[in-house]
Amino acid sequence: MFRFNPANTASADNGGTTIVSASGARFERIFDGAVNVKWFGAKGDGLHDDAAAIQKAIDAKQGVVFLPRGTYRTTVPIAITTGDSLVGEGPEVTIIEKSTTTPAAYGTRAFNGGSDNYNVDAVIIALPMPNDYVRYVHIEGILARRGAAENTLPKNSSYCFYAPRVYFMTQKNVEYRYADTGYYTVDAWMVTLERVSSRWMNRGFVCGDRDAHAGGGTSHTVTSCWAGACEKSAWKIDISYSSFIGCGADWIGYNPENPADYIYFLRGAALSLISCSAEDARGTFLHVYSAHATVMGLCTSRYYKNYTDDYAIKVLGQGTMLNLVGAEFIIDNSQPGGTMKAFKIDNGAKLWLSGMATLPDFKGESQIDLIGNGQYFVDEFKRGTAMQSASGSTYTIPHGLGASPSYYNVIPASADASGIQYVEANATNLVIHYASAPPTGTNNLKWTWEAKF
Structure with a gap:
């Protein structure tokens, strides 16, 4: 159902909610709810091209x-x-x-x-x-x-x-x-x-x-x-x-x-x-x-x-x-x-x-x-790898726990890193000690390590 709206003098004819007569009168669809x-x-039959109609709606x-x-x-x-x-x-x-x-x-x-x-x-x-x-x-x-x-x-x-x-x-x-x-x-x-x-x-x-x-x-x-x-x-x-x-x-x-x-x-x-x-x-x-x-x-x-x-x-x-x-x-x-x-x-x-x-x-x-x-x-463990160039007999690895770990371990992962004397830990680092300095080299010391609170 449509109604004539004399106050509407500008709306275009969209074929669905506004119809414009040959004389220029605007008729507006009366509806409550969605636009169909x-x-x-x-x-909606799968045959006709409905693109223009949907776009108009x-x-x-x-x-x-x-x-x-x-x-x-x-x-x-x-x-x-x-x-x-x-x-x-x-x-x-x-x-x-x-x-x-x-x-x-x-x-x-x-x-x-x-x-x-x-x-x-x-x-x-x-x-x-x-x-x-x-x-x-x-x-x-x-x-x-x-x-x-x-x-x-x-x-x-x-x-x-x-x-x-x-x-x-x-x-x-x-x-x-x-x-x-x-x-x-x-x-x-x-x-x-x-x-x-x-x-x-x-x-x-x-x-x-x-x-x-x-x-x-x-x-x-x-x-x-x-x-x-x-x-x-x-x-x-x-x-x-x-x-x-x-x-x-x-x-x-x-x-x-x-x-x-x-x-x-x-x-x-x-x-x-x-x-x-x-x-x-x-x-x-x-x-x-x-x-x-x-x-x-x-x-x-x-x-x-x-x-x-x-x-x-x-x-x-x-x-x-x-x-x-x-x-x-x-x-x-x-x-x-x-x-x-x-x-x-x-x-x-x-x-x-x-x-x-x-x-x-x-x-x-x-x-x-x-x-x-x-x-x-x-879980509570933190694990990682580290690599450094040999120079001296003491090396540090940051563990990132924010406190001294209750458990920690360092394992050599290269031949030059073997021979660890002992490892200690503080709130920031694992500290590796060698009795004899490892052979000098570039990135020749490699370790795997783990620590937990």
Whole structure:
């Protein structure tokens, strides 16, 4: 039902909520609640191109845009911007299916002296004004996919959801399928994701992407989300001050001769993964770089060794700290693999292990590689390696406990370092004494050490 509004002399005819007669009179739809895309001509039959009708409903800016059950075929990306909400009846019955590789034609948008590209092949794009974020957007109860099945369209550099700059966003009960990347942000703040899945992708979730642009973002709460059947990665988490709870991944790196780059990647401050998991996965399980992170209750089922030399968990970068609590690995050794090890900790990085239910079984291979001054702690223990050039008969190793240890031990790891007379400890260092000075040389003294309160 429509009503004539004589005071309205400027609104354009959008075919759904405002109709303009031949005489110029404006008739406005009378409704209470959401804006229905079918008012604007959307069919939802999987045959007609509904992109223009859906875009008109969004651009009307008159409230939540509702997509009743149906398959809405589109040939160009759908653009949402500040204040928009897209709501369907559920991802099994409300489907937006992009049937072409046609990219958007929004050009680039300036941001903080740089720019972001919006000429991309995506199902849904969050499109900001120049030098701004898309703010206060909501997506719920929708399946967004490229093509009707995997490989219907080439994946190339495509996305299901593409939002370089977004602020205050919620997504709930949403599924993405059949793109290069399912969910993608660069600089995202105050984001809540609940029951969002990304399946049949190269990359499942990219939550912040400092490799592409400056940014990253902060303050994400992500619960019960899942990446499945992703060839290169499940989760890239490149943000700060955020929590991921009960999330997971399965069938990652499923090409046995080309394992995934990683299952989980963490970079940023104050990151928490709680009760997250993966199954049927090949590749580095957890890659932590330039991060301060706590990972609790991490578990795997049917985790396969790589075909190339690699590590299950990498802790890399100066100042990186990972607290790994209660992890469990179930390794499938029936699959062929390389000489994969459990942990790599490089120069300046630290790993704390506590309550480990099962350390990975790598058939007797060394569990941990320490590079340079990399350090790890097991429960109350702190362990590390040290290397110095011989010059004199006394050497010190900082232990970093902040108090004198109750137990400590130093073991020579090179021929020139043998012959230790005794070791003592204070609140700062382990002090190694030799009765006779070792042979002079460059970095010829190597030790492994451990200490605890």
